[in-house]
Amino acid sequence: MGKRLEGRRALITGASRGIGRAIAEEYAREGADLFLVATGLKQLEATRDAALQHGGKVEIHAADVSDRDAVEGMIAACIDRIGGMDVLVNNAGIYKAARFVDYTPEDFDTVMQVNTYSVFHAMQFALRHMKAAGRGKIVNVASTAGKWESMNQGIYNTSKHAVVGMTRCAALEHARDHITINAICPGFVETDMIDQFSVHAELNGITPEAMQKALVDRVPIGRMLQPVEIAHLAVYLGCSESDGMTGQTITISGGMRMG
Ligand SMILES: NC(=O)c1ccc[n+]([C@@H]2O[C@H](COP(=O)([O-])OP(=O)(O)OC[C@H]3O[C@@H](n4cnc5c(N)ncnc54)[C@H](OP(=O)(O)O)[C@@H]3O)[C@@H](O)[C@H]2O)c1
Numbered sequence: 001m002g003k004r005l006e007g008r009r010a011l012i013t014g015a016s017r018g019i020g021r022a023i024a025e026e027y028a029r030e031g032a033d034l035f036l037v038a039t040g041l042k043q044l045e046a047t048r049d050a051a052l053q054h055g056g057k058v059e060i061h062a063a064d065v066s067d068r069d070a071v072e073g074m075i076a077a078c079i080d081r082i083g084g085m086d087v088l089v090n091n092a093g094i095y096k097a098a099r100f101v102d103y104t105p106e107d108f109d110t111v112m113q114v115n116t117y118s119v120f121h122a123m124q125f126a127l128r129h130m131k132a133a134g135r136g137k138i139v140n141v142a143s144t145a146g147k148w149e150s151m152n153q154g155i156y157n158t159s160k161h162a163v164v165g166m167t168r169c170a171a172l173e174h175a176r177d178h179i180t181i182n183a184i185c186p187g188f189v190e191t192d193m194i195d196q197f198s199v200h201a202e203l204n205g206i207t208p209e210a211m212q213k214a215l216v217d218r219v220p221i222g223r224m225l226q227p228v229e230i231a232h233l234a235v236y237l238g239c240s241e242s243d244g245m246t247g248q249t250i251t252i253s254g255g256m257r258m259g
Contacts, residue, residue, distance in 0.1 A: 003031030014092030018191030187253025
């Protein structure tokens with residue numbers, strides 16, 4: 001079998017660390033040319049160096065994805081510097097845990113801007129480009145928090161539910177345009193973001209170690225996922241193998257809530 005993303009040009013946000021970095025490396029391994037985005041260039045250099053080992057073109061770009069003008073500029077720069085954008089992976093995100101009644105309006109704005117408005121802005125500009133190009137694929141990294149309720153992270157869940165909603169609606173509107181739009185909904189993945197679960201330990205009056213154990217105990221396979229496991233699904237959704245799938249929000253959670 002040839003490389004599954006050969007000839008595809010992919011823009012990946014939040015590519016400096018965690019899940020985004022793993023997606024960048026797997027996309028590079030599968031032959032894609034890459035345009036990698038995070039808030040700072042310095043943070044992206046290690047991902048670029050790892051991706052370049054696979055021989056494709058890799059460009060890095062600093063942008064705050066919550067800023068609509070920056071997102072428009074990011075997509076224009078991608079098309080200019082790697083020759084197009086066949087796949088958009090909206091992965092950048094932030095997490096904020098608190099009791100629902102303790103969140104501030106500023107918390108709500110910040111989380112919604114980075115997790116939700118970013119996806120709205122990027123999908124709008126990308127869809128205009130992909131429609132004109134006659135094909136495209138969008139992969140949104142949502143969360144199981146976009147499908148379920150959770151304790152003490154209500155604003156985060158709200159931001160991800162909106163991503164799930166946008167994924168389905170945009171997919172329906174563009175189903176005849178040879179554009180697929182799907183979301184990945186990971187459970188617990190071992191990245192920097194999961195370190196912020198220490199706030200849950202404080203809220204529950206337990207140690208961070210006990211909190212970590214409580215999380216893992218909820219996962220039927222008995223461990224957190226690794227970023228590369230999410231990246232494998234992102235490869236499938238970015239390549240032609242998934243052409244018959246659109247508007248789906250795929251849970252990858254180690255078996256939490258089967259079905
Ligand atoms: N880890 C989990 O358990 C888990 C579970 C479900 C869903 N997710 C989702 O998966 C995605 C990736 O999470 P992760 O765990 O890999 O998190 P992470 O390790 O904290 O990485 C987050 C990435 O997003 C970037 N980013 C944050 N704010 C940004 C902004 N305003 N503009 C541009 N880039 C920005 C960061 O770049 P900088 O270097 O610029 O900070 C970084 O590359 C997120 O959408 C998250 O909600 C994670």
